[in-house]
Structure formats: structure tokens, C-alpha cells
Amino acid sequence: MTLLDVARIAADFPILGRTVRDGQRLVYLDSGATSQKPRQVLDAEREFYEKHNAAVHRGAHQLAEEATDAFESARLTIAQFVGAQTDDIVFTKNATEAINLVSYAFLNATLKAGRGMSLPDGAQRFVLAEGDEIVVSEMEHHANLVPWQELCDKTGAVLKWIGLTDDGRLNYNDLETVLNSRTKIVAITQQSNLLGTINDVGAIVAAAHGVGALVLLDACQSVPHMPVDVAALGVDFIAWSGHKMLGPLGIGCLWGRAELLAAMPPFITGGSMIETVQMDRSTFALPPKRFEAGVPMAAQAVGLAAAVNYLNAIGMDKVQAHEHALTSYALGALGDMPGVRIIGPLDSRDRGSAVSFVVDDIHPHDVGQVLDEHGVEVRVGHHCAWPVCRRYSVPATTRATFYIYNGIEDVDALVSGIQSAQQFFGVSV
Amino acid sequence: MTLLDVARIAADFPILGRTVRDGQRLVYLDSGATSQKPRQVLDAEREFYEKHNAAVHRGAHQLAEEATDAFESARLTIAQFVGAQTDDIVFTKNATEAINLVSYAFLNATLKAGRGMSLPDGAQRFVLAEGDEIVVSEMEHHANLVPWQELCDKTGAVLKWIGLTDDGRLNYNDLETVLNSRTKIVAITQQSNLLGTINDVGAIVAAAHGVGALVLLDACQSVPHMPVDVAALGVDFIAWSGHKMLGPLGIGCLWGRAELLAAMPPFITGGSMIETVQMDRSTFALPPKRFEAGVPMAAQAVGLAAAVNYLNAIGMDKVQAHEHALTSYALGALGDMPGVRIIGPLDSRDRGSAVSFVVDDIHPHDVGQVLDEHGVEVRVGHHCAWPVCRRYSVPATTRATFYIYNGIEDVDALVSGIQSAQQFFGVSV
Amino acid sequence: MKLENMYQEIILDHYRHPHGKGLRENVDAQVHHVNPTCGDEITLQVTIDPENPDRVIVSYDNQGCSISQASASILFDQLNNQSIQTGMTAVDHMVAMMQRTEEPNEDVLGDGIALVGVAQYPARVKCALLSWMAWKDAAIQAQGEESHA
Amino acid sequence: MKLENMYQEIILDHYRHPHGKGLRENVDAQVHHVNPTCGDEITLQVTIDPENPDRVIVSYDNQGCSISQASASILFDQLNNQSIQTGMTAVDHMVAMMQRTEEPNEDVLGDGIALVGVAQYPARVKCALLSWMAWKDAAIQAQGEESHA
């Protein structure tokens, strides 16, 4: 197996040195919700505050220059990480805001066009007519579903979705039947946070672009875990969060094709995103600034760049291989357990490290509670992907997610924790 | 003079120990843009990451419990700081988002009502009809102007504003002529970030509520600098940023009356703000969660609570008295300088610590450059309040803003820096 | 093991053999509450006995973890056929016990005092309270109906 | 004092006595650029001599700091009556000098090489470049007009 040197990596993460529930070793299997942060990231953020802190892009004094430079250098580092141009990366507070930014571009373009207000060149692409269609999939996180429901509710556009197969994959047949010339955007995840499924982006892009629709890729569960290159993907937007990839809380990213970002009206408006302001009208800056109103989260950008450097030093291909090995091992181990059913693909092909499962006759909350008592921190519930639970007729699941600081022994701890739960609740297996 | 023990306070701020421009002592007079952070705040944030980091409100394991508890305790601390109930505080990424949240509540309520979509009880209050009016003032920061311009552009509402007197105050006469029964909200600043003027909130609230309009107070420059109590103010919303009050970047707050927050449709949508989600429709959580989609900035909330504790330990009345003393001194010193003109009230009555000025025959950028060379970090430009510059016929100003770590010697450094600029540019005075 | 504090035998009994589960027709009020973090849900009904307004019939159907299921079963034992006043007192006390501001009182909560261990797991408090908050909501609605009638 | 690096005497001279300031009527292209952080602005016009397309007349009016004013005055000296090609080369070199990727070349920039000190103050680079970017924008527009004509 191509595993990383987990002990060495874990030593960089202060929190992994602590214990939980009366002295249990912390087995953190909830990186799919948020990852832990290495010292290097915390140091970078702190150094920004202790040496260079100022409001970026607003001052001409030395601190402001340094802060602006740190912020924009961070943008460059992050852009390069996904093969993007610097100016095509917009910082948001999280992936959720990034996705909303695009959904609101549609709303705002539609409203302004409707009232004959001035719009950037090319904004027509974002103008919706009654009956235009938006396509998502049934495996979306709420963050990539609810904003589109809302957009439809407010514009008269219609939400459609691509279904799932019984074995936890996208139903690619739906691409043909669901997409059509009225489809304006296909918003879909690269990797399901509940099922672990990795989608065939190429097939989706081909189908979407074939009918003239844009593609927004929810990359929350891919950018942290595998090499991602926006050019190779061929999509139009990707959105992801910093906090799931060793970075600080409070920062997310939207990448968009330059000509699309340029064509989009602003979302949140205020200072720093303007070109000129008069009492009765304003004009707006070019992207990315147009979408970054207010004093931005510069320290968090610097921290995220440090996270990128940390991951680059390991190598994203190695990160992916490590997780793949752990996932294969976990699928095997859990698959062998009586009374345990995996929700999602059973084989590790095109599959990330989110492993969701149900234990017969024990509610996920109760499974999670017993695991927690053993120091094994997993997530229980619908994982913000409630429709997936409905699709597979489970009220909720227990979910383990792995990252660079997890090793085989963590999977073993998971397995023995599940056994304890079965014993505790007297479930005969 | 009732000054704080500045040396003791400054010792808590690591950045104040550094020098700028070849060994000059750092004289940081740009806290109006963003304040510096004491060790206590940085420690609190770091401790969160090193000990309790997890996605809040999403997990049931011990770390998630601790993180959620830290986050919600922070909300309580921050709420109490402004005399609010915990659940009436919404965390945003900055004040700009907080103001947009309210402007988009109007937009979304209007659109959903127009299409017969379901809305929370009481949402009618936020539904705009063509020709309804929104009122701001001529001294607003772009953050409290552009969102309302945008709202009007998209709904057919009309933007009106309260003008300014020659001596830098609100023209209260306009309250009578500008407000009327069509006014839906008056969005106004408590303290101008350019002029320093503190507005008479009581008079504004009386006039606005008299015609049935809501009042949103931009408290960015007041919450950090004086005791603020939402009940005493009588307004309906206040918005402010954490980073101007010793807190981290990347967090802002909206306070709203409980019944108004409850009546508002969501703004940014996604995970954690829902009650139930199906593929074709969702229902939403109660405030504040309804407005906090996605994994929130928990570490920053914890840092902001530490900032509140720091300020409480000093006492906001003492903070205010300190700044008042410095401002009086600065107004006197600058007022005596030949060739220097203050833009804003000349006396320290109802006036905060933002002191803007122009120097005859030297552009603010050039004044700022010379000051910077002396280690005096001020802001130059329109300070995101471009209409104020137009109102007083200046292209831009130089602005000094004071905070708890500034002393008399900092004002003296400012004065001698301005003299240097006059010498350097050969302006005869 | 600390787990036993939360999962006392009596809780597991209620969970395995819930009391009073099942919905009725023609009720005075019916509410549907969910726990948005995990998807647990309950439909709870109350019917005020027309002969005796101090007798309030409780019926419910639910889905969820052991704590939420056991808690509903206990609620049924305690509140079925009791007055709204009694129920409100019990709800208030249950909430206070979960917030650790009151010591468990068996007279008020019956088997419900066994839920005290849940208070140490803040993320599970919502599970324990789900049915109780639903009852409160339904009772208020039923009372409203009553007074309108 | 480092200030002298940025504010060389020659810059201050241009600032105090700007060359060529003032707008014309009937121009081929006119643009208005602002520096959104400070509000500095320039209106810049170009007119291609109909007799000699290699002779491009520059006119402008502006408001701003010493650097942006001096830079516009220097631009006038360098680019007035020059070809678009010469101008584009100069703009590219000015940008490169500000990004510190090329050493100042007096043949191309004339007095403009005195602006090299600005490159050390990133927040001021926009002031120095404001007029040059405006010229580029106007020149492209004028050329477009030309080729449409």
C-alpha cells in the first residue's frame, strides 16, 4: 500500500495530540466536515496578524502594502494549486457563498435585464426566462441544491436533476433525458460527501456544453483530496472551501472562466468592489474584486496558501493514493462486518474516502455515540445531503472520512468501535 | 485628560513592537480601516484550532460538541456586549455582508411574494412595491449605499438621502422632507468613518418609526469605540465588523429585532440553515441559523469574543473617553496648523476619532507618503465614502483614526509628519 | 464506561418497546417536528377530552435514535391523559434538566429522569427534547382551537 | 531619506508645471480612467493625424497626486506626436519597470525613468500607471475607429 508517513504528518497537527472522552486517543474521521490544521497554517495566520495586519487594497502605508502583497500572493498560490489564473479566483467565506455567488449572478442579471439596467458585456448568458432549466444531481450537498431551488422560486426557472443508480453512482442515462436546450447551468459535485462517489466530469461537461449550458462543479470534496486542474476539467466554475483542506475556517474560493466572471453582475456590494460611486449610481471593478465587497479575510487567505504549500510538499497524487489505500482497506473491513451496510459504491474505483454506512438495528446517532466514547470521531446524520438518504431509504448514516493524518490503525479503531456498538445495543450479528 | 495606560495596552499588541520604513516606530493611525489584534485574541483563535476544532452544529462527537459550545458561547458574549439576545445575533463575514443580508431580505421577500411563494409570517414588511422608498444619508460608507442602490435598481424602489451641512453634520431638516409614508427603511451610519460625525440616532429613529419605516444602523465605527446598547438605541438592525474592534478578520455581525429576523427570507442558502430538504423544496431554520449557511467562521467568533472580553476589561466608557481626549487634542493641534483644513466637525462634540483633513497644495496621497516615511500610518483616499468627498469638494482626504493603543505622542508624530510634508513639497505656510 | 450514564437500561427498554406509538384519526392538533441535523422526526397529536378538558390524549409516530424514541415513549407515559398544565410543567422541567439548571424530579418526569445523562452530551439534548417540544407546540395549538371554538 | 527616490526633482517639476494639460475638441478617442482606491482621475484623448497616421496627438486633463500628475506630463512629452507602435512599446516598458522586471530605459521613457522609485511602493504604482493605461485604452479605441472608417 502507498501510505504516507502518518506519524510524521500527525505530529504537525497539535489537536491530534489531545485525547477525548477520558483519555481515549483522538481518532479523527470527520475531515469531510472540516479538516484539522497543521501548525504551519496556524503560524502563517498568526504571523500575518503579528507583522503585517492592515486592511488590504485600502491603504498606501507600509503595512497596507505588505498586507495587500500577502493577500494577493496567497491568491496566486491558491490559483496555481488548481491550475488557474490569479484573477479568476474569488475569495468567499465558504464554498456555500461561492455557489450562491453564481446563483445570484443569474438572479441579478435576470432582474437587471428585466428592468433595462446596465449589465456587463456578455451578461445575457445569465439571464433566465420563465421555464429555463437548472440541473443538479440527487447527490448534491444542500449547498449545491438549495441555492438553485431558491433561484428557481424567484425566477420561474425549473429545477431538474440527474438521479442515482442503486449502487451509488450518477445515472448517466439521465444526462440525455434531463438536459436540453433550455438548460442554463448544470451544478454538480465532483465527489459526493456522503457516498464517496467520484463523478465523470468529462461526460457531464460534454453533455452540458453540448446543449449550451454552463457547468459549475462543487469541488469541496475533490480539491482537498486529489489533483484538480480547472483547464483539464473543462468546467466553467468550481467552488470549494479552505477549511476542508487544512486551511482556516472562514474562507472559500470560486474559480470561474475569466470571460464569465467578467460578464457577471456583482452579488454582495459595498466597498472595494466599486470603480466609481455617486449617490445615485455606481460602477464596478473588474473580477475578482467585483465579488469581494468589504474588508476581506486576508489572514485566512494567507493561512490557506500555507495549507496549499503543505499539501504541495506532500504532493496531491500521494494524498490521493494514500486515501485510496485507506478507503480500499476500510471498504474491505466494513464490507466483511455482519450487520453493516455501506451506502455508496462498494468498490474503490472512482471513489473518494467518504465511507457512509448503517448498522442494522442501531440508529446512526447511537453508533456515533459509542464510537465517540472510543475516541472515534465520525459524523452522523444526513450530512447535508438529505435527498441521498431518502434515495437509499435510510433516515441517516454514520460516515467516516479519511485524510492525510489517518492511518490503518484508525480504520481498525472504527471497526472495533462498531463492534462495541453492536455489543452494547445487544444486536446479535 | 482621561487617557488609558497606552504603554501597557500597546504591549499586548505584537505588531506595535515592529518598526516600518527603515527603523521608524510604528504609529498606527488607521484603526478606522482595521484595528490591530492583541495577543489575547490571537491566542483564543489558536486555542480553538489546537484543541476544539470541528464543524459546528454538524457533529455529535466530542470535538463537535466543544466547537459548537465555543461558537455559541462566543455569540452570547458578543450579544451581551451590545445588549442583545443571543439568538438575535447573526454572524457574517463582515459588516458589508450583514447590510447586504438585510437589503437582500427586501429583494427576496419582494420576489417571492410576487410569485406567490411561501414566506415567513410578517415578511410583508419587506415586500417592496414600485416607488417605495429607501433612505440613506450622504455620509454613508459604500457598504451602506451600494447595496441599497442595487436593491432599488432591481425592484423599482427609489433611493433618497439625507444631506449634510457645511460643518459636517447630518442635515436633520431633511428628515422631515425626505421621509414619508413610502419610506420602507432608513439605513444610516451611527458614526461617519470619514467625517467622524456621530449622528443623533434618537432623532432618526423617531422620524423613521413615525412614518413606519425600519432603521438599520451601520455601527462599524461605533461598536468598537463607545458603549452601544441596541435597546437604548431603539433601532431595528445594527451591523458591524469584528476586525475594527480588535477581533479577527473574516467576521461581522448583524443584530436584528427577533420578530424581524424571523420574518426575513434567507439570503445565502445551503447547509445548516435548513429545517428539511427535498429535491424540489426546502424549509428553513429559525434565526440566527437561517442566515448562516455553510460551515461558519467559528474560530473567528471565538477570537471576536476574546476581543469583547478585552474591551470589557478596559470598559467601553473608558475607551470612549480616551478617544475623545485624543480627538480633542488632535482637532486642536491640526486646527492650529497653517495650510491644514479639517473635513468634518471642528469641535469634539458628538464626534468620534476619525479626523480627516486636506493640506493645501499637497495631494493626500503625497501627504500620506511622507507620513508613512515617518512611520505614521494613515489612510488616504475617499475612504469608501466617495460622495462625502464630492460634498466637500475635495478629491480625497488624509485620515487619522485613533484607538486604545494610541497616545498623545502619536498625535504629535502626525503633526510633525504633516510639517515635514509641507517642507518636503516646499509649500510655504 | 460513561455510555451507561446516557443509555440507562430503562431508556433502552423504552427504545425497544415504545409505549403508545401510533397515530389516531380526528385529533385536535397534530404537529411534525424534525431534528434538522440528523433528520429524526416525530408526528405528535393531542386531543383534549371533550368531557374532561383536564384529560389530554397523546398519540405519536416517530423515527430516530434510541434517545429520541425512548424520550417519546416516556412522554407518552407521563403526559397521556394528563392536563395541559401538568404537561407544561413537565416540559419546562425536562428542558431545565437538560440545561442542567434543575435536578431531576421523578414526580414530574417519571422514567424521564433516566434521561439526565443525556445532558452531558449537548449534541444529543435535541434528541431528548424533540418529542417534548412537539407536545408543547401541539398543546398550544389545541388550546388555541379550544378557545376559538 | 528614501522619499527622494520616489519624488525626484524632475518628478516634482513635472508635477508643478505639467506639460500639455488641457482637452481638445474633435478627437478620435477619449477615455476616462479612475483609480478607485483614491479617486484620482484622468480624461485622456488621442487623435490620429489624418495626414500622417504615425503622428498621434495626445491631450488630457487630470486630477490627482504628484505621481499621477507628473506621470501624465511625462507621457505627453514621450508620446505626443509619436506612433501608436512607439506608444505601446513605451507603455509595456513602463509597466515592466513598475513590476521591476525590466531596468529603466531612458530611450523609451525619457523623464519617465525617474518614476522608477515608485516601483518600491506598490500602492503607488497605480498612480504612475494611470495615464499610461488610459493612453493604451484610448489608442486601441482610436485604432478600432480607424479600421472601421
Ligand SMILES: Cc1ncc(COP(=O)(O)O)c(C=O)c1O
Ligand atoms: C462606516 C462603515 N461602514 C461599513 C464598513 C464596511 O465594513 P467591512 O469592510 O468590514 O464590511 C466600514 C469599514 O470598512 C465602515 O467604516
Ligand SMILES: Cc1ncc(COP(=O)(O)O)c(C=O)c1O
Ligand atoms: C460536497 C460539499 N459541498 C458543499 C459543502 C459546503 O461547504 P461549506 O460548508 O464550507 O460552505 C460541503 C461541506 O460542507 C460539501 O461536502
